[in-house]
Each structure stands twice: as structure tokens, then as C-alpha cells.
Amino acid sequence: MKMFSFLKLSIIVSVCLFWASCAIIRGQIADGPSGPSSYSFEHHAHDTIVNGATTFSFPYANQQAEWIDTLHFFTQPPAYKRPRTMWEALDGKTDTQGVLIIQNDSIVYEKCQGDISTDRIATVFSVSKSITSLLCGIAVDEGYIKSIDDPVTDYLPELKQKNDMWQKLTIRHLLDMRSGLDFDDTYSLRLKDLKRLNAMAKLNYGKNIMKQIRGLKFENEPGTMYKYESMTSEILGIVIQRATGQRFVDYLSEKVWIPLQMESPAIINIDSRKYDMPHTFGGISTTMKDLAKIGRLYLNKGMWNGTRIVSEEWIRLSTEYNTENDGYHMNWYNTSWMDYTPEYPGFYAYGIRAQVLYVNPYKNLIMIRFGKRDDTYAFIPYMFEMLSNNERF
Numbered sequence: 001m002k003m004f005s006f007l008k009l010s011i012i013v014s015v016c017l018f019w020a021s022c023a024i025i026r027g028q029i030a031d032g033p034s035g036p037s038s039y040s041f042e043h044h045a046h047d048t049i050v051n052g053a054t055t056f057s058f059p060y061a062n063q064q065a066e067w068i069d070t071l072h073f074f075t076q077p078p079a080y081k082r083p084r085t086m087w088e089a090l091d092g093k094t095d096t097q098g099v100l101i102i103q104n105d106s107i108v109y110e111k112c113q114g115d116i117s118t119d120r121i122a123t124v125f126s127v128s129k130s131i132t133s134l135l136c137g138i139a140v141d142e143g144y145i146k147s148i149d150d151p152v153t154d155y156l157p158e159l160k161q162k163n164d165m166w167q168k169l170t171i172r173h174l175l176d177m178r179s180g181l182d183f184d185d186t187y188s189l190r191l192k193d194l195k196r197l198n199a200m201a202k203l204n205y206g207k208n209i210m211k212q213i214r215g216l217k218f219e220n221e222p223g224t225m226y227k228y229e230s231m232t233s234e235i236l237g238i239v240i241q242r243a244t245g246q247r248f249v250d251y252l253s254e255k256v257w258i259p260l261q262m263e264s265p266a267i268i269n270i271d272s273r274k275y276d277m278p279h280t281f282g283g284i285s286t287t288m289k290d291l292a293k294i295g296r297l298y299l300n301k302g303m304w305n306g307t308r309i310v311s312e313e314w315i316r317l318s319t320e321y322n323t324e325n326d327g328y329h330m331n332w333y334n335t336s337w338m339d340y341t342p343e344y345p346g347f348y349a350y351g352i353r354a355q356v357l358y359v360n361p362y363k364n365l366i367m368i369r370f371g372k373r374d375d376t377y378a379f380i381p382y383m384f385e386m387l388s389n390n391e392r393f
Contacts, residue, residue: 036204038097038122038353038372041267041285047249047278049257049266049286056261056305058289061106067392068101068109086383087111090371094354094379100288100368103393105296114372118288121264122370125351128268128284129233130318131256131294133175133331135240135248137314138255144243148172152235155242162214169222174236175330176226182219183231203230203281207272210238226325230281233331237280248278260297260304262290282351288368295359295366298347319347319359335385337378342389348381358384363393 072083090096097116101109110118139145145155148171153159159166165180173179184196202212213235241248249268257266269283270276297303298319302310318330327336334347346360354374358367358381367384374380387393 036123036125036352038116038285038355038370041121041123041269041283044269044283045272046267046269046283046285047247047276049249049268049284050253051262051265052258054261055263056293057263058102058105058107058292060110061103061108063108065101065103065108065392068387069111071387071390086387089383090369090380094371095373096354096369096371096380098288098368098370100292102292102296102366104364116288116370118368119264121267121285121287122355123283123285123351124291124349124355124357124370125282125353126230126233127291127349127351127355127357128280128282129230129331130349130357131252131284132233132237132240132280133318134294134297134310134314135252135255136171136175136236137310137318137330139240139243139251140314141311142244144245145171145239148175152239155239156235159214162216163218165218165222171236171239173222174232174239176325177228177232177328178223178226178325179229179232179235180218180220180222180224181229181231182217183229185229200230203234204279208275209234209271209277210275213238226328228328233281234279236331237278240280241278247276248280255309256294259307259309260290260293262293263287264290266290288370291357292366292368294349295357295368299359299361299364299366319361321345321347333381335381338382338385342385344389346385346388348384350378350381354380356380356384358388360385360388363388365393 068086070085072085097114098112098118099109100107100118112118116122136145140148150171151167152169152171153167169179183199186196186200203209206212216231237248240251244251264287266284266286269279297309298315301312302308302315318332319334321334321336322329323336327334332347333350335342335345344360344362346358348356348358350356353371354369356369365388367388369380
């Protein structure tokens with residue numbers, strides 16, 4: 001019995017020591033038990049994405065789409081027994097704080113509750129991946145990246161010595177989530193998942209991301225299987241830095257934030273002041289109105305007020321309605337996975353807490369949703385798709 005008690009105590013002590021030294025604890029201290037929030041950047045190391053002196057503001061349409069508040073519809077599972085309005089559906093499961101809808105370059109609907117406004121900076125989480133993809137397209141257009149079929153090791157040569165698989169990994173694989181890396185976006189606290197959870201926590205709260213990347217392994221050959229995970233987009237951001245010879249934050253400011261005439265500077269989390277590696281997988285924080293300008297750029301096929309920002313071909317590859325790869329291309333989603341075929345399909349960027357940037361080119365619509373949580377996976381894009389196909393738009 002004494003031996004059993006001693007072993008039990010040893011196990012408890014070992015677990016406590018493990019937890020005390022890992023990134024999970026740092027995450028708990030930084031963001032609490034609920035994980036990262038829309039305003040976590042306030043206590044993370046971060047850099048500023050500078051905007052320019054000239055700004056663009058969407059005007060308000062003379063006729064607001066007040067009918068949206070009274071529109072009733074059924075929703076995707078979990079199905080409701082009766083039709084609900086958009087806000088009845090959103091309030092119950094998603095803790096939505098803000099919805100912004102723009103059509104024909106004018107704001108037709110804006111509603112916020114809680115502590116958000118359409119001008120307040122909030123973290124967009126994995127919508128950052130889609131912004132990273134945009135910057136990659138610009139780097140390709142400018143010749144910094146010769147081809148998205150280049151091996152990652154052309155830009156990160158130090159990985160050649162780690163594993164032969166690195167030389168098979170291309171930029172296209174990163175953009176389409178087909179890296180083959182042994183990494184998971186897990187948030188499970190089950191004992192069997194702690195190792196993977198710690199790896200995810202390291203990505204979010206670790207002090208040296210490149211060290212973590214150098215230690216990665218592969219679970220299958222790059223290009224053979226689609227698997228969504230955040231490490232691939234982090235590596236993509238580092239490739240962009242190496243290819244351009246500029247800090248990601250500076251290149252993003254120069255090529256996107258200033259030319260798109262953003263109204264506010266934005267923020268991107270970094271691993272530490274010492275290593276200054278940007279969280280290109282999910283660390284960008286911006287306003288709803290400025291995020292809508294990314295949507296406007298894609299709606300206009302890469303043009304901004306007569307100036308080419310990114311090639312039309314890059315926009316096409318990112319947004320075309322295609323069922324391959326589970327509807328995920330170049331770090332953007334299309335709506336081909338949904339259980340009905342809309343007459344007017346859109347595309348979207350999506351982050352945890354269901355931060356959504358949805359674009360429907362057929363209706364000239366941009367829809368934004370910010371919130372604190374989402375208990376129904378992909379519910380918001382589904383709702384936006386149905387709403388955009390309403391005859392009143």
C-alpha cells in the first residue's frame with residue numbers, strides 16, 4: 001500500500017512538473033481556461049501593421065436592409081423545430097457580437113452588441129491564413145517566389161538536413177493544407193491528447209517558433225492527403241519573409257494595409273521580442289470594416305480603385321467553386337461542401353470563434369461576423385450563404 005501511494009504521488013508530481021514547464025500553462029496564464037479571446041492580443045507580444053495617411057470608408061446606403069432582422073429560415077444542424085430569425089439563431093449558439101453587410105460598396109446592415117463595434121480591433125484567428133495567402137500571391141506576382149510549386153527548402157534551406165520529406169514539401173502544399181506534417185489543431189485536455197495539445201499551445205504561446213518547426217516530423221508524404229492544421233500557414237508566413245527579405249508585418253503593411261487604405265492600424269502576434277516570428281496562422285487583429293476591404297479586393301478580382309494589388313489568376317485559384325480538397329484552396333474556403341447547391345455560391349475565410357469574412361461575387365456582397373464563441377461548426381458561413389441567396393439581395 002505504501003509503495004502504491006509512493007508511485008501515485010510520483011506520478012502526480014511528474015504530471016505537475018510537466019504541466020508547470022509546458023506551453024499549456026503559459027496559455028492558461030495568458031488567456032484563461034477558455035483559450036484565446038478576441039482581445040488576447042492585448043497581453044501577447046505583437047507588432048503593428050501600419051496603415052497609411054489616406055483612408056477609405058464604406059458609405060452607408062440610404063436604404064438599410066432592415067428586413068434581415070425579421071427574416072425567418074431553417075438552419076443547418078443542429079436543426080431547429082421552427083424557423084428563427086438570424087439573431088435568434090446566432091444568440092443561442094454563437095454569442096455573436098457583430099454583423100456587418102456591404103453590398104455594392106455601401107453598408108446595408110450593421111448591428112453590434114456587447115463590447116464590439118465595427119471599428120474596434122479584434123483577433124480574426126484563422127482568417128489570418130487567408131490574409132497570409134493574399135500576401136503570398138503578391139510575393140509570387142513580384143517574383144520573390146518563383147512558383148508555388150517550389151520546395152519549401154528553397155527558402156528555408158536549413159530544413160534540408162532534418163528530413164528528406166522537407167524537400168518534397170512545396171508552397172502549394174502549404175496553401176492547400178496537404179503538408180503531411182504530424183501536427184494537429186487540438187484543444188482537447190484528454191490525457192492521450194496532451195502531447196499534441198502542448199504542440200498547439202507552443203505554436204500560440206511558445207517563444208521560438210523556428211525551433212519548434214525544426215523539430216517537426218511527417219505522418220505522410222506531402223501532397224497525398226488534405227488535413228487542416230495551423231503549422232502549415234505559419235511556415236508559409238516564414239517562407240514569405242525569407243523570399244522577400246522583409247519582415248512579414250512590414251510587407252503586409254506596404255502591400256495591403258496602405259494600398260487598401262485601411263482606416264486603422266492592425267496587429268499581429270509574434271512569438272517573442274527576441275525571435276520576432278509573426279503568427280501568420282492566426283494572430284492578426286483588425287476591425288470589421290477593414291477586414292471587409294480584403295473582401296472588396298477579392299470581389300474586384302485583385303483590383304483596388306483601379307490599381308492592381310494581386311493577380312486575377314491568384315483570386316481565381318483561391319475562390320473558384322471546386323469540390324476538390326474539401327472545398328479548401330489557397331487558404332480560402334468555397335461553399336461546395338454544403339448540403340445544397342446554391343444558385344449564387346460564395347466563398348469565405350474562417351477562424352475559430354467563427355470569425356467570418358464571406359464574399360458573394362454574384363450579389364456583390366461582403367458579410368462579416370465577429371463573436372466570442374461558436375458552438376456550431378461552420379454555421380455562420382452556411383447562414384451567410386442562405387442569406388445572400390435571398391431574393392431581396
